Amino acid sequence: MLLHHYRFVPDETLFDASAFREALAASRTPIVVFKDALRELQARLDARFHAGSDIRDLVHGRAWCLDQLLAIAWERYDWPDDGIALLAVGGYGRGELHPYSDIDLLLLLEHDDDAPYREGLTGFITFLWDIGLEIGHSVRSLADCEREAHADLTVITNLLESRTLAGPEHLRETMRGRLSNEAMWPSDAFFEAKWQEQIARHYRYNNSEYHLEPNIKSSPGGLRDIQMIGWVAKRHFGELRYEDVVAQGFMNDAELRILSQGQSFLWQVRYALHMLNGRAEDRLLFDHQRAIAELFGYRDTPERLAVEQFMKRYYRHVTALAGLNDMLLQHFDEVILRAHETPDVTPLNARFEILGGYIQVRHANVFRHRPGALLELFLLMAQHPEIEGVRAETIRLIRDHRHLIDESFRDDLRHQSLFMELLRSGGNIPRQLRRMNRYGILGKYLPEFGQAVGLMQHDLFHLYTVDAHTLRLLKFVQRFREPEGHEDFPVAATLIHQLPKLELLWIAGLYHDIGKGRGGDHSELGAVDATAFCERHGLSPRDTRLVAWLVEHHLLMSKTAQKRDISDPDVIHEFALAMRDEVHLDYLYVLTVADITATNPSLWNGWRAALLRQLHTETKRALRRGLDHAIDRDEWARESREEARGLLGTVGIDAASADALWASFGDDYFLQYAPSEIIWQTQGILEHQPSELPLILANAPTEDMAEGGTKVFIHTRSVNDLFAATAAAMEQLGLSIHDARIATSSNDWTLNTFIVLDDEGEPIRDPQRLEEIRHHLVEELDDPADYPRIVTRHTSRQLKHFKVPTQVMIEQDEANTRTIVELIAPDRPGLLARVGRIFMEQDIALSAAKIATLGERVEDVFFITDKAGEPLTDPERQAKLRERLCETLDV
Secondary structure: OOOOOOOOOOOOOOOOHHHHHHHHHHOOOHHHHHHHHHHHHHHHHHHHHHOOOOHHHHHHHHHHHHHHHHHHHHHOOOOOOOOEEEEEEHHHHOOOOOOOOOEEEEEEEOOOOOHHHHHHHHHHHHHHHHOOOOEEEEEEEHHHHHHHHHHOHHHHHHHHOEEEEEOOHHHHHHHHHHOOOOOOOOHHHHHHHHHHHHHHHHHHOOOOOOOOOOEOOOOOOOHHHHHHHHHHHHHHHOOOOHHHHHHOOOOOHHHHHHHHHHHHHHHHHHHHHHHHHOOOOOEOOHHHHHHHHHHOOOOOOOOOOHHHHHHHHHHHHHHHHHHHHHHHHHHHHHHHHOOOOOOOEEEOOOOEEEEOOEEEEOOOOHHHHOOOHHHHHHHHHHHOOOOOEEOHHHHHHHHHHHHHOOHHHHHOHHHHHHHHHHHOOOOOHHHHHHHHHHOOOHHHHOHHHHOOOOOOOOOOOOOOOHHHHHHHHHHHHHHHHOOOHHHHOHHHHHHOOOOOOHHHHHHHHHHOOOOOOOOOOHHHHHHHHHHHHHHHOOOOHHHHHHHHHHHHOOOHHHHHHHHOOOOOHHHHHHHHHHHOOHHHHHHHHHHHHHHHHHHOOOOOOHHHHHHHHHHHHHHHHHHHHOOOOOOOHHHHHHHHHHHHHHHHHHHOOOHHHHHHHHOOOOHHHHHHOOHHHHHHHHHHHHHHOOOOOOEEEEEOOEOOEOOOOEEEEEEOEOOOOHHHHHHHHHHHOOOEEEEEEOOEOOOOEEOEEEEEEOOOOOOOOOHHHHHHHHHHHHHHHOOHHHHHHHHHOOOOOOOOOOOOOOEEEEEEEHHHOEEEEEEEEEOOOOHHHHHHHHHHHOOEEEEEEEOOEEOOEEEEEEEEEEOOOOOOOOHHHHHHHHHHHHHHHOO
16 A cells, blocks of 8 residues: 555666567576566665665565566466466565565466466476575465465464566456455454554564564554555555545545654665665664764764664654554444444543543543643543543544644643643653654653653663653652552552652652753753753742752662662761762652662662662661761771670570671671671581682572572682682573672681672572582682683673773772772673673782673773772772773673
């Protein structure tokens, strides 16, 4: 089906059939002549694509040229009668062919007996393969078509779009008669089945058009969604063009223009994908995104990469197409599936009513006479959760009147009050905000949000555009409010019911990333916008300050938990000072959990949950103690030691033996570990002595040791290369290190603890697997002479699509007299082992590490000293360390 009054005109400069026949007649090698013609055709099409020709001329032009070539090829075989025809079906049947699209053919027989045609069929199909055509073909009789189409939705969909290329046209007409609505798949059954098919397809893509590497054919808003509208319309109305759908009143000219422009853009992208790959490809992978952005003339700017500009255009098109698809299918549902229903009507007010579970306007001029109804509609849906959605004609009216939302609309106190009433309604606010975004209302009412629509950050950490991520964040906040949220997010699900004003969290969530893409610190820019929103909507100065503070500091909690040593009392006190009070802390905790979870599904795991829970708990304790009373390190260590001493009897440990062992541990050890962990390690060490083999303890998380990952404790002689060898050995086991506490007793024995997860980001709980880990580490670490060999045994993996140059930041931790090294680098196997080897070369001792993998990169923090236990303050030595890390990790 062609769009927007377009008519393809056959172009003999693209393919001259007469000249081709002459060349064929003069040659003894017809295969070569056909191959040359196909190669020349593709070269002409590619040249025209580079020159900016109308993509519709290229896609339909290639199909037209193939029509001529296939008809000529068909003539080379003797067909005994008119009982067979060659048909184009599927996409080719629509007259659409991209450079490497399958050429779908149906060899249609009048009768079931194919014996008279068998030889010709074999020769014809083999010839097409020999000349290099990628064909998808089937040989069916009329009876076969009828039987298979009745049983299989895909078959009838394919056969609906057919054209006769060679042979008698009456065979196709007969087939179409047998497949008519009256014979099988009436339009209501066809529509219901295709709709369910689309729901399943969208579900495979998380019901989101905002995929990091979208499939331009199958993702929501892709080419399949355009084709879906055509299939349903064709089945319901019969043979027609999209313009005829307009004439029937099911689509208007503006909507047809969205379809036409969207299809043309996606066709351009698909053509480029095929051309660049030299094969059929519908996945818009990262390297393809960059190449196509360059091909389409996008260039990097200081604010935004070329690829991000291109992808923003992509997302804007598919968002518009997905919304239009929703609206038109809703329209078809009302006209086809519910045509004979007489649904109940429930008036809501003078402007809106519920019809059959869907809200609609009571007259067509509602939005023109009262523009505020554009917001009121969503408020009513929040107040009435029984409403399933919006009637199609009302969606169309929303789209047609959203231009009324201008500066004067936004400045109107009545409209500001409506929006705040929505945020305070207590209903499923994120669902309504998503609907507002889908229908283009949210970006109109909040222009700063509109600027973020389709804004992509080209990395593997941020899996969604800014607007999609923001709405996902709010969706997770809503999930915390529901009963099922307690299982996965127990702390957030408890705290959210204690927040004084939930609307402040909705606003902070809306604005937390809104400053991205403008240059500068997005948190600070967002805080300015959030302040303006709050002041415009009449929030109190106190509430305004809280919202702005949340936006400006929305990354503080995750950074502190993942990059600071939160077992350090000074870190907790510093963070508590930034929080000010428990209200700020609780709001920020909920916002942080939702932000992490909405950024990338792989980021939220038990380890991060435990870090945030620990930081929240310790900070709350500090706030209750009072900000003027800093935590005393000696007192903390003494309390931990005494609490551990009280637990000795529960595991049968002699107090004198424990005291003798603890005498060599030092106070820092008792700052880092909970009493239950101290007992676990103490018992293991005492039971292991005397032994020259390393002590390896491996334990899955338990309620009182809830780090969210599997804990591995290593007690052995302190020697060079131990950290590097341990990291390499764990990598061989398929484990990822997420936290490391490196300590040495006064008699040179290690007290090293690692938090590890498996390759799926989950803790290891299986006892047999834990024993395998323990056994492997004992074997690998029992001989220090083997460490250099273990460290260099790694598998290199090049990141194909993202090049993240290594960054090394070095600063001093004055309170703990040590140096902090923050490392941002591409992720790859063996990275920690390489870092450990560099520390060995530089005579550096590691005391702790925080390991964070964020998509394609790691952001690791190492707490180091020199071998004498002093911080690295010498600028020359710091520069040398930075240089070695960069040159080693940037290979």
